[in-house]
Amino acid sequence: MEALRSILTGHLPYPAVVAGPRGELVLANAAFGVLTQGAAAHLLEPPVNVLRLALHPEGMGPRVVNLAAWGRHITESLRARAAAHPDPGLDSLVEELAGYLPAAGPAPEDHLGFAVPLRLRTPEGELRLLTTLTSFATAVDVTLAELHLEAFLPADAATAELLRRREEARAATGPHR
Numbered sequence: 001m002e003a004l005r006s007i008l009t010g011h012l013p014y015p016a017v018v019a020g021p022r023g024e025l026v027l028a029n030a031a032f033g034v035l036t037q038g039a040a041a042h043l044l045e046p047p048v049n050v051l052r053l054a055l056h057p058e059g060m061g062p063r064v065v066n067l068a069a070w071g072r073h074i075t076e077s078l079r080a081r082a083a084a085h086p087d088p089g090l091d092s093l094v095e096e097l098a099g100y101l102p103a104a105g106p107a108p109e110d111h112l113g114f115a116v117p118l119r120l121r122t123p124e125g126e127l128r129l130l131t132t133l134t135s136f137a138t139a140v141d142v143t144l145a146e147l148h149l150e151a152f153l154p155a156d157a158a159t160a161e162l163l164r165r166r167e168e169a170r171a172a173t174g175p176h177r
Contacts (some may be wrong), residue, residue, distance in 0.1 A: 001027070007149065013167030015129075015152040021081075022090055023051030026147060030170055031163065034122060035060060035152075050150070051078070051093065055100040065119035065126065071101040073116045117155045124162050128155040 008016050008029035015031040025048040036044060040058035043049075053059040055071050064070055075098045082090045118129040134149040154160035 004147075004149075011151055013163045014154065015163075017050055017150050018147050019050050019150060021085075021146050021148075022087075022093055023049045025050050031152075031167060033170075034127070034163070034166060035120070037122065038063065049093075051097060055097050057100060060120065061100055063121040065121060066116070068102050068104045069116050070118050071097070072104065075101070118152070122162070124166070125158070127159045127162060129153065129159060130155050 004018050004027055008018065008027055011031075012029055013031055015035055016029045017025060017032060018027040019025055025046075036053065036059075039053060039060065040056075043053050043056055043059045051074060054064075054074065055061050055067070061067055061071075075094055078090060078094045078097070082094060115130050118127070118131060120127045120129065129152040132151045132153065134151070136147060136149075154163060
């Protein structure tokens with residue numbers, strides 16, 4: 001766990017989380033707060049499910065500019081995982097999450113060629129983030145092998161600068177923030 005904490009800290013000023021196979025939050029770095037801003041308290045009570053938090057109408061959902069496209073990317077990825085590794089709990093979660101999504105619009109959604117960015121409204125301005133998933137395939141601990149690291153990376157210079165300023169302000173106020 002100490003190694004995972006080190007990886008998350010090293011990813012600052014960008015948000016990163018370690019989650020279980022159904023989205024259960026295991027660890028998050030200090031920048032994760034940009035994603036949880038304004039979320040209902042019940043979504044932030046352990047056990048936190050980062051997938052539910054991402055799409056729920058009382059979570060990040062209302063702040064996601066491209067919720068239809070980004071949310072479908074999440075649900076289709078989960079559907080593929082459920083097809084490869086049957087799990088009734090995962091099937092149930094996929095259906096729940098799909099229910100939070102609006103109908104896809106007729107116009108093509110914005111993509112960055114190879115990925116659907118997360119476009120997130122914040123009080124400081126819109127963030128455009130790419131996500132990467134890392135699994136621990138060589139883990140000797142079966143529990144660790146089921147975890148994945150989701151790292152959010154800036155898709156543009158304005159997002160990188162906004163997250164850098166947020167981290168500087170957070171660090172200046174100390175670890176209690």
